[in-house]
Amino acid sequence: MKKDLIEPRTLNGFRDYLPAAMIPREQLIETAKSVYRSYGFRPIDTPALEYKEILAGKGGAESDKQMFQFQQGKRDVAMRFDLTVPFARFAAQNINELGIPFKRYHVGTVWRGERPQKGRYREFVQCDFDTIGTTSNSADIETLFIIHDLMVRIGFSDFTIRINNRMILNGLLETLKLESQSTEILRALDKLPKIGSDAVMIEMREQGNLTQEQAEKIISLTTVQGSTAEILNSLEQQLSGNACGEQGVQYLRELFQSVERAGISNQRVVLDPSIARGLDYYTGTIYETFLNQLPEIGSVCSGGRYDNLAERFTTQELPGVGASLGLDRLLAAMQELKLLDEISTPAPILFTQMDQKYTSEYLRLARELRLNGLNVEVYPDTKAIKKQFKYANRHGFKIVITAGANEFDNQEWQVKEMLTGTQTAVKEDDLLEFVTQLLS
Amino acid sequence: MKKDLIEPRTLNGFRDYLPAAMIPREQLIETAKSVYRSYGFRPIDTPALEYKEILAGKGGAESDKQMFQFQQGKRDVAMRFDLTVPFARFAAQNINELGIPFKRYHVGTVWRGERPQKGRYREFVQCDFDTIGTTSNSADIETLFIIHDLMVRIGFSDFTIRINNRMILNGLLETLKLESQSTEILRALDKLPKIGSDAVMIEMREQGNLTQEQAEKIISLTTVQGSTAEILNSLEQQLSGNACGEQGVQYLRELFQSVERAGISNQRVVLDPSIARGLDYYTGTIYETFLNQLPEIGSVCSGGRYDNLAERFTTQELPGVGASLGLDRLLAAMQELKLLDEISTPAPILFTQMDQKYTSEYLRLARELRLNGLNVEVYPDTKAIKKQFKYANRHGFKIVITAGANEFDNQEWQVKEMLTGTQTAVKEDDLLEFVTQLLS
Numbered sequence: 001m002k003k004d005l006i007e008p009r010t011l012n013g014f015r016d017y018l019p020a021a022m023i024p025r026e027q028l029i030e031t032a033k034s035v036y037r038s039y040g041f042r043p044i045d046t047p048a049l050e051y052k053e054i055l056a057g058k059g060g061a062e063s064d065k066q067m068f069q070f071q072q073g074k075r076d077v078a079m080r081f082d083l084t085v086p087f088a089r090f091a092a093q094n095i096n097e098l099g100i101p102f103k104r105y106h107v108g109t110v111w112r113g114e115r116p117q118k119g120r121y122r123e124f125v126q127c128d129f130d131t132i133g134t135t136s137n138s139a140d141i142e143t144l145f146i147i148h149d150l151m152v153r154i155g156f157s158d159f160t161i162r163i164n165n166r167m168i169l170n171g172l173l174e175t176l177k178l179e180s181q182s183t184e185i186l187r188a189l190d191k192l193p194k195i196g197s198d199a200v201m202i203e204m205r206e207q208g209n210l211t212q213e214q215a216e217k218i219i220s221l222t223t224v225q226g227s228t229a230e231i232l233n234s235l236e237q238q239l240s241g242n243a244c245g246e247q248g249v250q251y252l253r254e255l256f257q258s259v260e261r262a263g264i265s266n267q268r269v270v271l272d273p274s275i276a277r278g279l280d281y282y283t284g285t286i287y288e289t290f291l292n293q294l295p296e297i298g299s300v301c302s303g304g305r306y307d308n309l310a311e312r313f314t315t316q317e318l319p320g321v322g323a324s325l326g327l328d329r330l331l332a333a334m335q336e337l338k339l340l341d342e343i344s345t346p347a348p349i350l351f352t353q354m355d356q357k358y359t360s361e362y363l364r365l366a367r368e369l370r371l372n373g374l375n376v377e378v379y380p381d382t383k384a385i386k387k388q389f390k391y392a393n394r395h396g397f398k399i400v401i402t403a404g405a406n407e408f409d410n411q412e413w414q415v416k417e418m419l420t421g422t423q424t425a426v427k428e429d430d431l432l433e434f435v436t437q438l439l440s
Numbered sequence: 441m442k443k444d445l446i447e448p449r450t451l452n453g454f455r456d457y458l459p460a461a462m463i464p465r466e467q468l469i470e471t472a473k474s475v476y477r478s479y480g481f482r483p484i485d486t487p488a489l490e491y492k493e494i495l496a497g498k499g500g501a502e503s504d505k506q507m508f509q510f511q512q513g514k515r516d517v518a519m520r521f522d523l524t525v526p527f528a529r530f531a532a533q534n535i536n537e538l539g540i541p542f543k544r545y546h547v548g549t550v551w552r553g554e555r556p557q558k559g560r561y562r563e564f565v566q567c568d569f570d571t572i573g574t575t576s577n578s579a580d581i582e583t584l585f586i587i588h589d590l591m592v593r594i595g596f597s598d599f600t601i602r603i604n605n606r607m608i609l610n611g612l613l614e615t616l617k618l619e620s621q622s623t624e625i626l627r628a629l630d631k632l633p634k635i636g637s638d639a640v641m642i643e644m645r646e647q648g649n650l651t652q653e654q655a656e657k658i659i660s661l662t663t664v665q666g667s668t669a670e671i672l673n674s675l676e677q678q679l680s681g682n683a684c685g686e687q688g689v690q691y692l693r694e695l696f697q698s699v700e701r702a703g704i705s706n707q708r709v710v711l712d713p714s715i716a717r718g719l720d721y722y723t724g725t726i727y728e729t730f731l732n733q734l735p736e737i738g739s740v741c742s743g744g745r746y747d748n749l750a751e752r753f754t755t756q757e758l759p760g761v762g763a764s765l766g767l768d769r770l771l772a773a774m775q776e777l778k779l780l781d782e783i784s785t786p787a788p789i790l791f792t793q794m795d796q797k798y799t800s801e802y803l804r805l806a807r808e809l810r811l812n813g814l815n816v817e818v819y820p821d822t823k824a825i826k827k828q829f830k831y832a833n834r835h836g837f838k839i840v841i842t843a844g845a846n847e848f849d850n851q852e853w854q855v856k857e858m859l860t861g862t863q864t865a866v867k868e869d870d871l872l873e874f875v876t877q878l879l880s
Contacts, residue, residue, distance in 0.1 A: 006493055008533040008753040011517060014489060016530050018538065019482035026473070026483050033466070038810045040787035040817025042459035043466050047563055048488065048519075048549060049454060049508075053446055068489075070510030072553065077451060079488075090456050092448040098458065099834060101820050109488065109549075113512070123487055131820060138799050139820040145807055258800040262807055313448040347480035359578050360698040367585055367702055370478045377480025380541050380571060380579040394539060 013113075013122030020344040024331060028154060029107055029127065032325055035150045036105035036129050039142060044104045046086040048111075052076035054089050066112040079111040083126045083324075084309075091132060092313030100133025100318075119332065130322025132309055137251045140285040140305055140321050141258045147289055147301050147323055148264055154330065155339050158292045159300075162272040165252050165285050166304070168235055169276070171245020172221050176214050182280065184208035189222060189276040197223060222274045228256050231271050251285065283307045287323055294333050300326045343396035347375035348439055350397040352388040354404040361408070365401075365428065372432055374439075392418060399435055453553075453562030460784040464771060468594060469547055469567065472765055475590045476545035476569050479582060484544045486526040488551075492516035494529050497752075506552040519551040523566045523764075524749075531572060532753030540573025540758075559772065570762025572749055577691045580725040580745055580761050581698045587729055587741050587763055588704055594770065595779050598732045599740075602712040605692050605725050606744070608675055609716070611685020612661050616654050622720065624648035629662060629716040637663060662714045668696050671711050691725065723747045727763055734773050740766045783836035787815035788879055790837040792828040794844040801848070805841075805868065812872055814879075832858060839875055 010016060017025065033043070055078045056064050069078035080086050083106045095102065107127045116122060129146065131139040144161065151159050169189075173179050188203040195203075201215040210218075217238075224234045232253055239245030252271060259269050277286045284305030291300060303323025310318045334340050351366045353359060366376045377397070379388045385402065392400045402414045413431055416423040417438060426434045450456060457465065473483070495518045496504050509518040520526050523546045535542065547567045556562060569586065571579040584601065591599050609629075613619050628643040635643075641655040650658075657678075664674045672693055679685030692711060699709050717726045724745030731740060743763025750758045774780050791806045793799060806816045817837070819828045825842065832840045842854045853871055856863040857878060866874045 005754065006752055008494070008529045008750075009491065010487055010533075011489055011491060011512075011515065014487035016487070016534060017483075017485040018534060019484060019544070022483040022485055030470075037786035038815045040785055040790070040815065042785055043457075043462040044459060045457040045462055047450055047454035047456070048551070049451055049563070051449065051451060054448070068510075068512065070508075072451075072508065075451065089448045093450075094456060094458060099831065101831075103817070104459070111488070123489070134820045136820040136822075138793065138796075138803065138818065141799070141803055142818060142820070145803065149807075149810070254799065258803050261800040262804045310448075312446055314445065345480055345482055346477035350480070353578065356578075359581070359694065360701040363578065363581055363585065363698050364702045367589075370589070375478045375480065377543070378578065378582060380574045380576040380582070382576075391539065391541075 011122075013116035015121060015123075018344070020342070021331075023343065023346060024334065024340045025125075025327070028327060028330065028334075029125070031153050032127050032150060033105065033107065035146060035153050038149075039103070039146055041103040041105040041129050041131075041146075044087075044090065044106050045108060046080070046083075046090050046106070048079055048109065049077050050080060050086060050089065052078040055080060055085050066114045068111050068113050080108075081112050082110050083108050083128045087128070087130065088310040089313055091318055092310040092316070095133070095310075095314075095316065095318065101131055101139070102133050103129070103131045105129040119328065121328075125327050127325040127327055128322060129324075130309075130320050132318045132320035132322075135319045137254055137285075140251065141255050143285070143303065143321050143323055144255060144259070144269065144287060145262065145264075147287055147303075148268060150301065150325065151289065155334070156291060159268060160290050160292060161269050161301075162275050162288045162290065163252070163255065163269060163285065164271070164273055164275045165248040166282050167244050167248025167251070167284060168221065168239065168273060169218070170283075171239045171242040171248060172218060174244055175239070175242050176217060178208070178210065178214060181208035181210065185210075185218065186276045186278065186280070189218075189274065190278060192222065192274050192276075222276075224273055228266065228271045231273065232256075235273065248284075255285070277302065277304055281306055285321065291333055291337075293337060297329050297333055300329050300333065302326075341396070345377065345395045345397060347377040348398040349374060349376045349435060350388075350392045350400045351376065351378045352385060352392075352400060352402045353379055353382045354385060354402060356382045358403065358408060361403070365413070365431070369432060369435070372436075374432075374435065399438060401431075401435075451562075453556035455561060455563075458784070460782070461771075463783065463786060464774065464780045465565075465767070468767060468770060468774075469565070471593050472567050472590060473545065473547065475586060475593050478589075479543070479586055481543040481545040481569050481571075481586075484527075484530065484546050485548060486520070486523075486530050486546070488519055488549065489517050490520060490526060490529065492518040495520060495525050506554045508551050508553050520548075521552050522550055523548055523568045527568070527570065528750040529753055531758055532750040532756070535573070535750075535754075535756065535758065541571060541579070542573050543569070543571045545569040559768065561768075565767050567765040567767055568762060569764075570749075570760050572758045572760035572762075575759045577694050577725075580691065581695050583725070583743065583761050583763055584695060584699070584709065584727060585702065585704070587727060587743075588708060590741065590765065591729065595774070596731060599708060600730050600732060601709050601741075602715050602728045602730065603692070603695065603709060603725065604711070604713055604715045605688040606722050607684050607688025607691070607724060608661065608679065608713060609658075610723075611679045611682040611688060612658065614684055615679070615682050616657060618648070618650065618654060621648035621650065625650075625658065626716045626718065626720070629658075629714065630718060632662065632714050632716075662716075664713055668706065668711045671713065672696075675713065688724075695725070717742065717744055721746055725761065731773055731777075733777060737769050737773055740769050740773065742766075781836070785817065785835045785837060787817040788838040789814060789816045789875060790828075790832045790840045791816065791818045792825060792832075792840060792842045793819055793822045794825060794842060796822045798843065798848060801843070805853070805871070809872060809875070812876075814872075814875065839878055841871075841875075 067078045184207040188200050197219045204210045204215045236249045282304035286304035288299040289301040305321040308317050309320050351362045366378045369376045400416045412425045412427050507518045624647040628640050637659045644650045644655045676689045722744035726744035728739040729741040745761040749760050791802045806818045809816045840856045852865045852867050
């Protein structure tokens with residue numbers, strides 16, 4: 001009977017994850033979760049779909065246009081485009097039950113109907129953590145520790161976390177009476193690494209109506225050089241008499257003191273008064289993390305302190321601090337830096353099957369190894385042994401174990417190391433120890 | 441400034457997961473993944489959104505009606521309502537790259553616009569595993585092993601996996617020339633535990649046009665009692681001369697032989713010729729798993745063998761076998777059986793902060809414990825110590841560590857066990873060993 005087949009295809013901007021891509025992805029997410037948990041952060045989840053009014057209007061017209069939205073029954077609904085807006089709704093709705101302070105992490109898929117580009121998809125996973133309900137600088141310092149430990153646990157050693165505090169710039173803008181132009185100034189400062197200080201000054205003067213002197217003072221503050229202590233002293237001087245700026249300097253001092261006490265390398269945590277992180281959202285400490293070998297991919301973990309997470313939903317003030325791990329960027333970087341194994345199986349050991357008569361034996365012994373903590377696959381068919389070895393090679397198995405009539409007569413198993421081709425006959429009682437040794 | 445607040449609420453049928461619900465959920469999913477991986481199953485993911493034509497028509501009109509669907513640009517799209525239809529599309533699209541046999545697991549959210557009921561939501565997580573590209577009985581036996589090991593690893597000991605093979609009934613229907621009535625017969629048999637054999641016979645006669653003798657033969661086959669060996673012998677007799685039925689008996693024999701060889705209790709794996717599992721989908725071994733203490737919640741892990749996964753999308757035949765873990769049912773059962781800890785923190789240890797002057801010290805020591813594998817939270821504020829202990833109690837911390845000026849002078853920390861109230865002063869060098877001991 002001929003059937004009409006449906007063409008199997010995915011939507012533009014969406015993708016399947018095959019095992020070779022999914023295995024490192026799952027590992028990365030698990031590592032992130034375990035670091036978050038180690039700091040006492042608690043998992044939450046929120047629905048993929050929300051009332052449209054919950055999501056709309058927050059990220060500006062740009063975000064609204066990118067939302068996947070539709071009518072469900074009589075309701076206008078939309079798919080979440082980030083985890084922050086749903087967290088704001090979640091916090092407003094549940095904070096009385098949860099209590100403060102509240103530390104959460106959230107790994108979840110989000111959807112944006114933007115034009116797909118190379119490496120840019122309409123569906124991707126975000127991996128956020130936040131502490132809300134406290135203005136304590138302790139939470140900011142901890143956020144930095146988490147970013148640091150996260151990067152190390154993922155497998156990076158050569159990275160730089162750039163730190164700044166918005167109160168520094170805000171303090172100067174207060175002194176210069178430029179608070180109302182902060183949006184334009186921040187936007188211009190974000191271009192500093194790309195276009196340089198002269199061009200930024202021109203933009204600030206044109207877009208923010210600054211005088212040359214004002215622009216110079218801002219550039220002077222944001223480009224101060226030296227050791228951490230020297231920068232802090234210089235900032236203190238420039239902000240002298242401004243409470244907000246002085247408080248910012250004090251918070252940064254405490255942070256760098258804690259970094260030193262914790263024995264974290266000051267190569268990895270750098271005070272950088274030039275980082276601004278976009279628009280008006282952040283109000284205190286800000287974080288950006290760069291891989292020294294691949295600075296061009298941009299920050300792989302960013303965040304900061306904000307005044308009031310849930311102000312659209314509740315009058316209760318919920319200040320917070322947090323950051324977001326850029327999964328896709330990190331995975332791309334790990335691939336480029338050859339930090340990923342080229343495997344498509346989570347099991348290093350494959351049992352072949354030579355004779356169906358012995359299926360129970362293959363299955364039994366493989367399971368015994370598993371009960372001792374090893375990951376073991378059994379090839380399901382008794383196809384030509386060559387074919388089974390080809391399968392082992394293709395998927396990156398490290399060890400292949402075979403046994404036929406001869407081996408069963410001698411009560412031993414043939415263990416082949418795929419990398420060297422070495423094959424050894426091993427008694428069943430010695431097998432666990434033998435393969436554990438090979439894999440270590 | 442008064443603002444217009446948006447009411448924070450979730451859509452009907454959708455829910456937030458708070459930490460107390462999310463912590464066991466994540467643990468359960470992680471356990472399932474680690475068991476799947478231990479058998480060499482590989483993770484995949486597919487998009488939440490698919491072309492509507494990919495998803496429509498498969499589960500029948502019922503599923504189509506339940507799909508969340510909308511227009512995106514000019515395309516008709518829908519949110520996946522299970523992981524099986526997307527897997528069929530995925531397999532057809534990628535199998536040449538993946539090769540066969542292909543073992544995959546997939547944990548993912550699905551959406552159904554059905555009427556929400558108690559315990560029934562419009563968004564939930566499925567947790568499936570399948571082996572495709574082989575007809576080998578070895579894969580069926582392994583599927584059983586996985587279900588067994590999964591239940592044990594989750595923490596259950598008292599469960600029964602009921603096994604049958606559709607070839608048994610299909611063989612009998614061939615003999616009785618009733619193949620064309622199989623849908624009606626299966627539907628009636630599914631009601632056996634609820635309405636009993638007399639009522640099932642009446643339904644088969646009325647809905648399937650069976651004679652009394654035919655109905656009796658079917659009931660005789662599906663209700664045969666005795667030891668596994670006795671049931672197999674009886675089935676063999678009743679199906680004598682029918683190739684399909686005899687093959688089914690042979691597969692079951694091999695399966696129970698492997699169970700015995702693997703040392704799995706025959707209390708936990710039971711041959712039950714009465715289970716039918718719904719309609720025409722399954723063609724070989726079928727599995728249902730019940731908790732002996734809570735049989736009324738139904739099967740918590742079910743599945744079976746099917747002829748051709750991807751026939752709607754490709755002419756390549758992809759036979760397979762697999763099962764799906766019922767996360768929500770399992771969690772409800774674990775709660776009822778008191779298998780879940782009542783905690784809302786992944787960290788057993790809380791550091792309080794008594795004096796802001798020492799923040800660096802609290803953060804440093806907590807991090808040191810973490811680097812030794814412990815999960816440790818630091819309370820971010822220096823609020824009244826009573827308040828911090830209240831927080832510790834509320835969230836189920838087991839150990840609270842405090843230190844003020846006295847302790848810092850003496851270079852020791854106060855360790856309080858929350859369950860007993862015992863408090864001990866411990867030198868910093870001994871702290872790791874001391875708390876590790878307490879937690880073990």
